[in-house]
Amino acid sequence: MIILGIESSCDETAAAVVRDGKEIMSSVISSQIAKHRPFGGVVPELASREHLRNIEPVVSQALGDAGVRFDQIDGVAVTKGPGLIGSLLVGVSYAKALAYGAGKPIVGVNHIEGHVYSVVFENPEIIYPAMALIVSGGHTNLFWIPQEGSYQVISRTRDDAAGEAFDKVSKMLGLGYPGGPAIEKIARSGDRNAIRFTKAKISDGRPDFSFSGLKTAVSRHIREHQIEPLADGKLPSQSIKDLAASFQSAVVDSLIGTMEKQALELGPKTLIVAGGVACNLELREAATKMAARIAVPVYFPSKHLSTDNAAMIAGAGYRRLKAGESDDMHMAADITMRLQNLENIDDELRKKKVRYKL
Numbered sequence: 544m545i546i547l548g549i550e551s552s553c554d555e556t557a558a559a560v561v562r563d564g565k566e567i568m569s570s571v572i573s574s575q576i577a578k579h580r581p582f583g584g585v586v587p588e589l590a591s592r593e594h595l596r597n598i599e600p601v602v603s604q605a606l607g608d609a610g611v612r613f614d615q616i617d618g619v620a621v622t623k624g625p626g627l628i629g630s631l632l633v634g635v636s637y638a639k640a641l642a643y644g645a646g647k648p649i650v651g652v653n654h655i656e657g658h659v660y661s662v663v664f665e666n667p668e669i670i671y672p673a674m675a676l677i678v679s680g681g682h683t684n685l686f687w688i689p690q691e692g693s694y695q696v697i698s699r700t701r702d703d704a705a706g707e708a709f710d711k712v713s714k715m716l717g718l719g720y721p722g723g724p725a726i727e728k729i730a731r732s733g734d735r736n737a738i739r740f741t742k743a744k745i746s747d748g749r750p751d752f753s754f755s756g757l758k759t760a761v762s763r764h765i766r767e768h769q770i771e772p773l774a775d776g777k778l779p780s781q782s783i784k785d786l787a788a789s790f791q792s793a794v795v796d797s798l799i800g801t802m803e804k805q806a807l808e809l810g811p812k813t814l815i816v817a818g819g820v821a822c823n824l825e826l827r828e829a830a831t832k833m834a835a836r837i838a839v840p841v842y843f844p845s846k847h848l849s850t851d852n853a854a855m856i857a858g859a860g861y862r863r864l865k866a867g868e869s870d871d872m873h874m875a876a877d878i879t880m881r882l883q884n885l886e887n888i889d890d891e892l893r894k895k896k897v898r899y900k901l
């Protein structure tokens with residue numbers, strides 16, 4: 544079964560052709576980063592306009608690179624949500640027109656489920672129950688996945704997403720956009736123990752994440768230590784490097800610490816770490832060490848599948864199309880789309896799980 548995937552939820556216009564949910568025949572990503580960089584973040588109006596300009600050439604190139612004609616495609620999978628409304632509308636409308644014109648089935652895919660699927664291409668098969676940490680610019684969630692396609696939320700962020708915190712701190716330090724790669728780069732020559740940031744405490748005791756307090760602590764540190772943001776063409780000072788390294792470690796410790804604690808309690812058979820922030824090497828190393836400690840395999844997508852792409856959308860859509868499911872032409876973009884079957888993890892389930900012995 545050959546699926547054409549289309550992704551336009553934020554600032555990447557992407558199309559991919561995937562065979563049998565596993566083999567990436569082509570994957571084209573047109574990034575708008577350079578267009579948004581002068582504004583220090585994604586400008587929604589600009590993003591929609593760029594998607595409109597790019598969608599046709601990106602889809603044509605994906606078909607061309609895969610060496611298939613559109614009539615050889617068995618179905619279309621498109622990101623339906625969550626995301627920016629103007630951006631989503633371009634992909635959804637284009638995909639519907641394509642599918643309708645050629646009489647092909649179409650499915651709307653949840654972008655976050657796409658990130659979960661990004662690990663299927665280059666890793667051994669996922670054994671369920673699995674636990675997935677999805678960390679990107681818009682989302683930070685820890686999911687319990689009892690079986691393929693069913694999701695329960697273990698942890699969510701109460702405020703900023705992890706990638707958003709990287710982007711905001713990068714802006715404060717004058718390191719530019721996107722913040723994740725910029726902070727990671729200078730953190731390499733900084734001291735991760737230079738500044739001790741206290742971990743956010745969630746008052747109701749749920750294992751949720753919170754990054755806005757950390758962002759405020761960074762801003763206070765900049766003020767109190769009179770750290771000058773990096774000016775164009777200047778080299779970063781040691782205090783900026785130390786701050787970047789300490790901030791990055793605080794984010795990684797919070798994400799992986801929570802994942803380890805929950806994994807020990809719930810006993811997943813596979814761990815998944817995906818989303819744009821999964822490009823971060825310190826996060827990968829910490830997840831790999833944690834997984835070894837608790838003797839559960841951890842799967843990551845490779846770098847080009849970590850950030851937004853359409854192969855993961857085609858992969859997630861394949862499962863539903865193969866089962867004979869499809870959406871009709873009334874399918875609409877949904878900016879706050881939730882995952883199917885999504886509910887908070889059942890406290891009874893926690894009690895039933897056998898604890899791991901270390």
Ligand code: KG4
Pocket residue numbers: 553678679680681682705706707709710721722723724727818819820821822823824849850851
């Ligand atoms: O998954 P993605 O491409 O888009 C969303 O769905 O949000 O993630 C983009 C986010 C940005 O916030 C970016 O700063 C972050 O991922 N990111 C990183 C790294 N590379 C990208 N964060 C930390 N370290 C990185 N190396």
Ligand code: ZN
Pocket residue numbers: 654658679680818819850851
């Ligand atoms: Zn994403």
